[in-house]
């Protein structure tokens with residue numbers, strides 16, 4: 001039987017309340033707007049970090065994927081719905097969803113199988129499960145197009161932040177594996193420059209190009225997998241070098257100002273910078289491991305600024321309009337700063 005996806009009236013009310021909360025919170029934020037981001041939250045274990053995120057009083061939050069884990073074989077929608085039902089009982093997460101405007105993107109473990117891409121057959125069912133869990137309204141654009149990509153503008157006039165969440169799963173071609181996996185730099189995948197392979201798919205590429213032409217002073221582009229990191233052979237945009245270059249070229253061609261990349265997936269936190277990318281330097285903050293970070297992680301350093309964060313953490317983007325600067329900060333479960341960088345807005349312009 002074909003499943004109908006009807007948003008209960010209460011969900012629509014909650015969504016409307018969340019939109020109103022957005023306008024209020026941005027007013028309350030004054031000269032400082034705070035956006036939080038995090039990924040990789042196992043629904044089966046305690047999640048005290050949500051209370052820490054809430055105490056940071058974010059104006060906006062990005063659920064960055066692996067928002068639940070449901071990728072055991074054989075995959076089933078029931079397994080995914082069970083995972084979401086358990087996540088719904090995490091009071092901190094529920095409170096954040098109730099009180100802070102947000103966008104949600106998936107990664108592999110709430111999309112399908114580990115590292116899966118376009119080939120995953122359950123993706124439509126998984127998408128509707130996500131949209132229902134996060135209470136997206138029935139007329140939301142993501143319900144009627146392929147993929148989960150989305151964009152929002154916060155603020156107005158000279159204080160506009162654009163948030164773009166890219167879907168790097170739905171359309172993504174098969175990645176190439178090395179003959180001998182596990183070696184540094186080719187742990188699981190090697191670069192594949194086949195011109196027919198895609199990360200975003202043509203429809204999403206065209207949509208992104210149009211989005212980048214919309215006026216905004218700051219643009220946060222969220223990609224589950226890392227864009228700038230070069231020093232490992234796990235999932236990253238560098239697995240498809242032509243697509244990685246196309247992203248940098250698209251940012252440059254559209255003359256999109258104020259781009260900052262955000263990512264997750266790796267179970268580490270880190271900051272990256274690529275000087276020749278935009279035509280202004282591009283920064284990326286990877287934030288992954290709300291409930292389980294990779295304590296023994298190591299990674300060669302091209303493009304990385306400073307150390308890896310190996311403790312559970314989330315990311316904070318603090319936009320200070322009065323000082324014209326943006327701070328990127330990785331914070332632990334107690335709210336302590338583990339790694340931070342402050343970028344003048346003028347450095348995010350060509």
Ligand SMILES: [Fe+2]
Nearest residue numbers: 040066109265
């Ligand atoms: Fe994860």
